Amino acid sequence: MSNINHSEISHEIQPTEALLQMIVSPWVSRSIYVAAELGIADLLKDGSQSCGELAKVTGVDERSLYRLLRALASVGVFAESQPGCFELTPLAECLQSNRKDSLRGYAIKSGQVWDLQPWGHLLECIKTGKPVFENLFGVDIFEYLSEHPEAAKIYDQSMTSFSAKRIAAITAEYDFSAINTLVEVGGGRGSLLASILKANLTMKGVLCDVPHVIEGAKQLIAGEGLSQRCELVAGDFFESVPSGGDAYLLKHIIHDWDDERALQILQNCRRVMQPNTKLLVIEMVIPKGNEPFFGKLLDLQVMLNYPGGCERTEAEYQDLFEAAGFNLTNIVSTSTPLSVIEGVPAKSDRISVF
Structure with missing residues (x-):
C-alpha cells in the first residue's frame, strides 16, 4: 500500500514536465483519432456506458478500448464516471458527428497516412524550404485528392466541420x-x-x-x-x-x-x-x-x-x-x-x- 501523502505533492508543472507533455502530444492526437473513427462520442450521447458495451458495438478488444478511453479521460476527453464506465465531457461532445461545429471529421483526417506522413519529414522541409507531400505521394495534395475519392471525402468532411x-x-x-x-x-x-x-x-x-x-x-x-x-x-x-x-x-x-x-x-x-x-x-x-x-x-x-x-x-x-x-x-x-x-x-x- 502506498505511503505517499498526496496532499504534499506539488501541482506546479515543472518545465521538463510541461515540455514532455508537448513532446508526447501526438500520442493524444492519435488516441482522439481512434475514438473519432470508432464513433465513441456518438455512442455515449444518451449517457454513460460500460467499456464492455462500447467494445461489443464497435467490434474491438474490451481491455484495449478501456486503456484508450482511460488515457483520453486523463486529458479531459471523456470521463470514467464509475469503474469501467465512460461518459461525455465538453471536449468529447465536440467529437459527436451531429453537431454543426463537430471536430470528428478533422480528428479522422488527422489520422490518415496522407495527413500524418509529411510530418515525419518536417526536418527535410526545413532544410530545403520545399513541401514534401509531392515527394512522398508522387503528386501534389490537390491532385492526390482528385485521384483518391475516399481521401477527398474525408478531407471535405474535415474542412466542413x-x-x-x-x-x-x-x-x-x-x-x-x-x-x-x-x-x-x-x-x-x-x-x-x-x-x-x-x-x-x-x-x-x-x-x-x-x-x-x-x-x-x-x-x-x-x-x-x-x-x-x-x-x-x-x-x-x-x-x-x-x-x-x-x-x-x-x-x-x-x-x-x-x-x-x-x-x-x-x-x-x-x-x-x-x-x-x-x-x-x-x-x-x-x-x-x-x-x-x-x-x-x-x-x-x-x-x-x-x-x-x-x-x-x-x-x-x-x-x-x-x-x-x-x-x-x-x-x-x-x-x-x-x-x-x-x-x-x-x-x-x-x-x-x-
Missing part, C-alpha cells in the same frame, strides 16, 4: 449588407456563400471552383433553397474568374500558394473588377510577438503539404495586395483566428510582379 464555427462568425461579424452580388472564388461546396446569402436576403451569389467541386456544390446550394440566387461557375482561378461581382471573396485560398501563384489569382480578380469593387481575403493573419496563435502551427502544416503555401503577416499581405494592384484598406478581426482582409483596386493600373 472545421469551418462551421468560423463560417458562423464571419457571417455574423462582418457587414456584407452593401454587397449586391458576391463572387466567391474557390468556394468549395459553397457553405460560406450559402450562409452569407441566407443572412443577406437581397444578395445574389456566384460560386466559382473547379468542375468536380462545382458538381458537389449543386446539392448543398439546392438544399439551402438558394438555386435561384446563386450561380455556379466551373473554372480555374489561375486562368480567370467570373465578372460582374460587387465583391470578390477568397477564403483559405491565398494561403495555399506561394507569392507568385497567389499573385496570379489576385490579378485575375483585379482584371474583372470595377474601381469600387471590394476584394475580401479571409485568412489567418500572423500577429507580432510570441503569443499562442493557431495560425502559427497551421503554417507548418501548410508548409509541408502545399506548393509554397504559407500563413502571412499583415505586412506580407500589404506587399501582396500592392503587387496585385490593390490597396489594402482594412483588416477586420473575428472571434475566430480568421480575419477579413479588405482591399480595393488601386487607382494605378500598373500591376507588379515578385
